[in-house]
Amino acid sequence: MSGMTPRESLATQGFAGPFPRFASPEVIAELAAFFADLLERQPEQPLYGRYSVRDWHLVNETLRQVMTAPELVSTLAETTGADSLVLWRTKLFEKFPGDGAIDWHQEYGYFDGEEVGGHRPALFPLNHSGQWDWTLWMALTDVSEDDGVMEFVKGSQQAQYPKRMVRLSESGAYVDPRNRVRTKEELLSRAANNSLILDIDTRRVFEGVDADKYTLEELFDQLETHCEDLLAVVTEPFELEPGATRTVPMKAGEYIIFTERCMHRSRASLPTAKPRLAINGRYTLGDTWVYPQRTTRDTVDGSNLDISKHRCVPVHGTRLNPDNAYL
Numbered sequence: 001m002s003g004m005t006p007r008e009s010l011a012t013q014g015f016a017g018p019f020p021r022f023a024s025p026e027v028i029a030e031l032a033a034f035f036a037d038l039l040e041r042q043p044e045q046p047l048y049g050r051y052s053v054r055d056w057h058l059v060n061e062t063l064r065q066v067m068t069a070p071e072l073v074s075t076l077a078e079t080t081g082a083d084s085l086v087l088w089r090t091k092l093f094e095k096f097p098g099d100g101a102i103d104w105h106q107e108y109g110y111f112d113g114e115e116v117g118g119h120r121p122a123l124f125p126l127n128h129s130g131q132w133d134w135t136l137w138m139a140l141t142d143v144s145e146d147d148g149v150m151e152f153v154k155g156s157q158q159a160q161y162p163k164r165m166v167r168l169s170e171s172g173a174y175v176d177p178r179n180r181v182r183t184k185e186e187l188l189s190r191a192a193n194n195s196l197i198l199d200i201d202t203r204r205v206f207e208g209v210d211a212d213k214y215t216l217e218e219l220f221d222q223l224e225t226h227c228e229d230l231l232a233v234v235t236e237p238f239e240l241e242p243g244a245t246r247t248v249p250m251k252a253g254e255y256i257i258f259t260e261r262c263m264h265r266s267r268a269s270l271p272t273a274k275p276r277l278a279i280n281g282r283y284t285l286g287d288t289w290v291y292p293q294r295t296t297r298d299t300v301d302g303s304n305l306d307i308s309k310h311r312c313v314p315v316h317g318t319r320l321n322p323d324n325a326y327l
């Protein structure tokens with residue numbers, strides 16, 4: 001990154017890195033194996049009472065150690081300039097061979113779940129004028145240009161791009177389950193445990209349906225009908241000048257830091273590519289109020305998860321919002 005410090009790069013381009021791996025190859029491989037197994041078995045995430053790829057750092061000690069490691073935290077503090085930080089969310093991002101792109105999007109910083117039609121802010125910053133949240137994206141497998149590499153529009157964090165509502169299945173975050181599910185049994189069990197489409201509640205889709213009477217294709221059609229009314233937000237198409245974007249291939253264990261206000265996407269994966277795994281950590285200023293709706297009786301967030309057992313993990317500084325729940 002031609003002479004720029006990470007802090008300058010984050011401020012001007014919207015992203016910084018890749019930063020070198022600090023965890024041992026064994027630890028990164030352990031995490032990759034943990035998540036590969038999770039995707040395979042789809043166990044209940046104990047905090048949420050259902051399958052989810054979110055917040056396993058509150059369950060898995062190794063993951064928590066990596067996402068709060070001194071090397072990582074000092075890079076984060078140095079790059080963002082934040083005087084205090086909490087880790088409030090982690091999420092696995094997997095890309096299987098043949099998976100499409102997660103299309104261009106930016107997120108202003110409230111994380112209300114609008115990509116799946118939600119409207120519940122997860123973060124309530126005390127100071128709205130500056131930046132209050134950052135994402136750290138760490139590769140758990142090597143990431144080349146062909147298997148779901150991250151791509152950024154340089155400097156795009158300065159502008160809010162026009163968006164519109166579309167059907168969920170047309171949204172950029174939608175991952176078509178037809179590329180993931182091979183049998184009727186798998187379709188029914190994944191619908192029942194909500195592991196089929198993003199964070200959409202699919203438990204009742206096949207209720208009372210006699211699966212023996214239908215082919216897998218017909219069952220997929222029923223699912224599609226169920227999802228027809230669900231809306232999600234997408235970014236309007238926009239023009240790109242040559243050289244306006246940058247892709248960030250990485251080795252396992254390397255990571256980048258970016259603001260979600262910077263327009264970004266993960267590219268499609270070639271059918272011949274290998275599975276790609278990445279973990280992202282979301283960090284916010286220590287004084288941010290996390291999950292304001294926790295204090296109400298309705299503790300379900302914008303992605304349909306009950307966050308009453310969620311905890312923030314302080315990683316840097318001492319200025320912490322007293323209304324948050326901490327680990």
Ligand SMILES: [Fe+2]
Nearest residue numbers: 105107260264
């Ligand atoms: Fe994103």
